[in-house]
Amino acid sequence: MTRRFYVTTPIYYVNGAPHIGHAYTSIAADVMARFHRLAGDEVFFLTGTDEHGQKVEQAAQAAGVAPKVFADEVSANFRSMANAMAISYDDFIRTTEPRHIASAQALWSKVAENGAIYLDAYEGWYALRDECFYGEDELITGPDGQKVAPTGAPVEWVKEPSYFFRLSAYQDRLLELYEQNPEFLGPHGARNEIISFVKQGLRDLSVSRTSFKWGIPVPGDDQHVMYVWFDALANYLSALGYPDTSAPRMAFWPASLHLVGKDIARFHAIYWPAFLMAAGIELPKKVFANGWWTIEGQKMSKSLGNVIDPRELVADFGLDAVRFFVLREVPFGGDSDLSRKALIMRNNVELANDLGNLAQRTLSLVARNCGGVLPERRNLTEEDQKLLGQVSVLPQLLASQFERCALTDALEDVWKVIRACNAYIDHQAPWALRKTDVERMADVLRVLLDALRGIATMLQPFMPHSMDRMLDQLGVEAGERTFAALELPLPGGRQLPAPQGIFPRYVEPEQV
Template identity: 75%
Template sequence: MTRRYYVTTPIYYVNGAPHIGHAYTSVAADVIARFKRLAGFDVFFLTGTDEHGQKVEQAAQAAGVAPIELANRVAADFRDMYDRMAISYDDFIRTTEPRHAAGASALWKKLKENGHIYLGAYEGWYALRDECFYQEEELVTGPDGTRTAPTGAPVEWVKEPSYFFSLSKFQDRLLELYETHPGFVEPSSRRNEVISFVRGGLRDLSISRTSFNWGIPVPGDPKHVMYVWVDALANYLSAVGYPDGDAPRWDFWPPNLHLVGKDILRFHAIYWPALLMGAGLPLPERVFSHGWWTIAGQKMSKSLGNVLDPRDLVAEFGLDPVRFFLMREMPFGGDSDINRRAIITRMNVELANDLGNLAQRTLSQIARNCGGVLPERGTPTAEDTALLAQASLLPDIMHGQIDRQALTDALEEVWKVIRASNAYIDHQAPWALKKTDPQRMADVLRVLADVLRTIATVLQPYMPGSMDAMLTQLGVEEAERTFAALDTPLPAGRALPAPKGVFPRFVEPEAQ
C-alpha cells in the first residue's frame, strides 16, 4: 500500500515581494517533503500565492496596474525565489486560477447547503493589514489613545452587508478536537493560545465583502466577494481537485501537515477546521506554527526597511549554507535573530570544519592510499561497530523528529554522528596505520566511507546540491540514495572520483 503525505505552506500574499520569512517556511516544508520521499512516501507538496482581497486591490492601484497584473508579477517573483532556494514543490496554486475558484465556490455552496451560512450585516473592527476582524477586547490602546489590533495593525470600524459563517456553533467541537487530538496544533504554547481564544467564546464570522470586488464572487450573489481568508484556505482543497472525489490527487486528502507562521495560526487552527467540519470533510492531521526571524533584534517590516531577500543571502553565501543555517540556527517553533556572523560561523565551524574536513580527509586518503577505489569491509572492531550502529539509526531517529517538526533536533542527531566520526578518525589515525597496518587502515577508511554515505543521504533534504556532490564523490549512484538503499552496502572496488572539497571556508571579502 502506498503511503501518502500531503504537506503545505501557506499561500503567500502578493501585496509584497518574497522575503526571508517566506523562504524559511518553504525550506522547512521542502526538507519535510524531501525526507518523506527518501523514506518511500508518495508526497504532495503544495505552495502558491494568495491573490485576492482589498490589500492587493489597493497595492495594484498604488502601482498603477490592474490587480491581475500585480498578481502575475509577484507570483512570478515567488516562483523565482523558490527556484533559487531549490524548493521541490509539486504544485504552485494561485487563487486567481479557475480551478481554485471552482473549489472555493464548491466549499461555499456545501456550507450553505448544510445550513452554516446566512446573510446579515457586519459592524465591527477590521484590520486591513491583517485581513482580520477583531473583537473589542482584543484591541490595544496606545499612549496617544490610538487603538490597534494585537499585531499593531491599524483598525477601522466597518459596517456593511455580509454573509456570515456560523462559527459559534463549532466552539464545543473545536475544544473537543484540541483535547482528543493534542497534536492537532503544535507547538504546545500555541495550542494553549488557541484553546484560550476558543474558550473565550466564538462569534460568527463575516465571510463576504461588498466594499471592493477583487475576489471570488459569492455563488448566487455576485454583489459580494468571499472574505479573502475563506478564499485562501480553500486552496488546500482546490489543489487536490475538490469537489471532484475522483480527482487523481483527492487520495491525498486530508493534509498531514499545514506549516504556518504564528501570525496566521488563528485562521488555520480555528476557522479552517470549523469550515471543514461544516462541510463534512475530514480534518488535517496537524497545524504547526513556527516562529519569526528578526533582523538585529527587530521584526522585519517594510516600514523599517529591514526586509531581507533570501536571494541576496544565497548570492553571497551559497544556497546550501543558507538552507542549512535557516534550519540549524533556530529551534523550529521559536524565534531567532539572523545576522552575518552567525551564518559565517555555521558555515566555517559545522560545514567546513566538521563535515567538509571529515569527508575530505577520508576521501583524499582513499584516493592516495587505496588506489582511489572503495576498500573491502573488514572485520569490525568494537569502535567500528559502535560508530556504524550510531549512523545506522539516523534515518529512523530523524524520521520521528521530522514527524514532530523538530527539524533542528534532527540536524543535531546528524552532528552527533559527525562529531563521533571526527573523534574516530583522530583516534584511529589511518595516516599512521598506512605504515604499521595497511589492512586496518583500509578497514578504517571503509567504515568512514560507509558512515559518510549515511550522513550525506540523510542530509539530502537539507542541502540537496552539496549532498549530491558528496554522494557522487563517495561513489553512490542515483538509485542508491534512498533510506532503504542504505541497507545494501556499496560494492568494494568501486572507483571513486577525485576528491574535491564540498564546503570551502567563508572568508570575508575585505579580509582577503
C-alpha cells in the first residue's frame, strides 16, 4: 500500500525579500519530499506566502503602492527563489487567493459554531513586528529601559474590540498531546520550551483586529479582519481544498510534517493544534523547528548589510554545493553559521575530493581499462561484500534518520560509505591490478561502480542535478533511480559515457 506524505514549509511573510533562512527551510522540506518520492510514497509538498496583516499594509504604504500590488511583487520574488533553489513544490499557496480566503473563513465558522470564539474587547501589549500579543509577565526590559517583547520587538498598549479564541480551554488537551505523542514536536529544545510555556497557563487569544483592513474579513462581521496567524495557519488546509472533504487532496490530511523556523514554533505547536481541536479536525503528525542562521558569526540584519540572498550564493558556488552545505554544516534543528571559508571547505574537501574524485578515478579507470563498458558482477571477496553491505543498508538507515528529521546525520551516514569506498580503492589499487590480475581489477571496479550508484541514488534528494549527472555517467537509466531499484544490480555490458568531473574545486577569485 502506497503511503502518503504531506510536507509543508511555513508560508513566508511578504514584508521583506527572501534570504538564506527562508531558503534553508525550503531546501530541507524539498529534501524530505524528494526522499519520500524516491521511496515510493505519494507526496504533496506545499509552500507559499503569507500576505495579510498590519506589517504588510505598512510596508506597502512605505513603498507607495496598494497592499495587493506589493504582495504580488514580493510573492513573485519568493516563488523565484524557490525555483532557483530547485524546490520541487506541488503547490504554491497565497493567502490573498480566493480559495484560501474561503477556506480560512470556513475554518473560522467551524470553530465559532463549536463555541470556541466569542466577542469581547482586547486591552494589552502588542508587538507589530511579531504580529503577536504578549502578557505583562512575558515582557523584558530593552537596552533603552523600555518594555519589549521576549523577541526584542517594541510593544505598544492596544485597546480595541476583538473576537477571542478560547485557547485557555485547550491547555490540558495540548499537554496531553505533547505527552502522548513525544514525536509531535521537535527538536528536543523546542519541545521543552513549548511545554514549559503551556504549563505556565494559557490565556484566551485575540483573533481579530479592527484597527486596519488588510486581512480576511471575519464571517458575519466585516468590521473585523482575522488575526494574521489564524488566517496564515489555515493555508495547510486551504491548499488541500478544505472545507470540501471530498476534494482529492484532502486525502493527504493530516499533514505528515510542518517544517518551521524556531521563531514560529509556538504558533504551530500551540495555536494551530488548538484551532484544529476546536474545529474537530485531525491534528498534524509532526512539527519540527529548524534553527537560525548567522552570517560570519553575526546575526543577519539589514543595518549590517549582511542579509544574504541565496541566489547570490548559487551564482558563486553552484546550486547543489549550497544545498549540500546548509544541511551538512550543523545538525538540522540547531543554529547555523554561514561563512565562505566553511562553504569552500565543504565543497573542496567533501564534494570535490571525497565524492567527486572517487567517481572520477573509478570511471576513468573503467574508460581506460574496460573500454568504457560496465563490467559484469562476478566474484565477490569478503572485502567486496563488506563494502556493498554498507551500501545496501543505506535506504533503511536514511529512512530512520529522515523519520527523526536528522538530515545532517543522514548525510554523515552516506559520507561514512564514501570514506569506506576511498579506503577500498586505495587498498585494492585497481591501477596496479591492471598489470597483475585483469579479472580482479574488473571485479573491483564493478564493486566501486555499484557503491557509487547506491551513494548517488541516496544523495539525489540533497543534490538532484549533480546526482542526475553522476547516475548518467554510471549508466543508470531513468527508471532505475528509486531506492527500490537498488535491489536489482545493473546488467553488465552497458556502454558508459565519457567521464566528466561533477564537483569542481572552488578557488576564491583574486582581489583586484
